[in-house]
Amino acid sequence: MLLGKCLKGFLVQTQRNVRNEVELADLPELMKACPPLGSTPMPSLNAITMATLDAARVLMESGGKAKSVDDLVHMIAHGLGAESAELRIGYASLGLTISIGHSSITRMKKVGSIGVNQRLEQGLWQLAKRGLHERLEAEQVEDQLVQLVAATPHYRPWVMALGVGLACAAFGRLLGVDWRGTGPVFFAATVGQCVRQFALRYGLNVFVCTVLVSSLASLLASIGGHWAGSGTIGTAVIASVLLLVPGVPAVNALNDILEGYPTLGSARATSVMVVLLFIAAGLWIGPVVLNLWR
């Protein structure tokens, strides 16, 4: 029996050696078929992959859905001449394999903090369409991407703060805040948005910023509501922090799961939960501070 096993092992090893010999014998032919190392399409493949990944990263950071990111990657990659593009989308990183003929390359890219920027997203789609129709080179796409990120207009901070204040006041009315409580909601949300912009500009952690703004806005809404004689102070306090609720990531999370990206969808849902937890912590801190002050 032992002899039989040894014989079988010998035969298997011999077959492997023969196969290796056949493969080694084919190697010169294979090498002849391949172009020399210097003329392989690898550099251009690398440029295509990195340009495509950069665009995908910017779209992720602008609040794009997974399906949109996937579509954008295909548009840009095909516009740059790739035959296939396979994207792996994570919450904090992207992986992309680009193939042309028998050559393929895989690269990864880290994704930064995720916000929402619709004008940038629209600009990306226009860039992708331009790339597809005008057959831009990878370097041109990279250059135009850098220009796009730098040149995308933003609202002035005070205009945005007023807009957010109005939105929260309208939210308050939808939730049943009386007219006396609507003014304090507007004021608290406007100040909260100003503080948020300032804190984020100076690199404060997003979650710490959420607690800070939540406690400040709830405190202001509470004091303002008392001062104005509102009968719905509790609802006004909640309405004043609605600027912090991550509505777009919450909807995107479910969309991603429905469209076949459960990993990213779950990650988004988890981050939404954590932000809500920090908002609630701020709402809890605000009244505590108010009671201490009294």
Next chain:
Amino acid sequence: MNLLFLLHQTFCGAVAAAGFGMLFNIGMQQLPWCAGTGALALAIRTYCTGLGWSLEGASFAAALAVGAAVQLLHWRMEISPTAFDVVGCIPMVPGSFAAKAMLGLFAAAAKTGSGDTHLLIMALQYTLSVTFITGAIGTGLAIPTLLLRVRLPLPRGSRPEH
């Protein structure tokens, strides 16, 4: 159905959607469209709740209508569908329920007595409402997108399987 209440909710939905549109950096020329989708969402939700529908069902109907309207507008006017359908539904996102649920859970955790199950039940009810309403909005938005999605001009067979 009180027409004045319907108009009030519609107007507030429009203002909330436009305000959040600014936060999401939507261009000034497109803000009226954001306001329009927000108004449509709140009008349908208010009308449906007035008919006796649950908040979840009404939110689903409103999100479905907004998603379909935005897809049709996208075909006709070259506007970005992702910008408008989500922003239009932002006034329906149950942020206040979420905050109440979290505060309720905090309060329930702080209570030590055995007879304080009422707080926990309230918090759980809010949590379930948040889950179902967000689910209704997301599903309502996804259905028109999946059914009416504009196909991109890509070669066949080149798309990865997920």
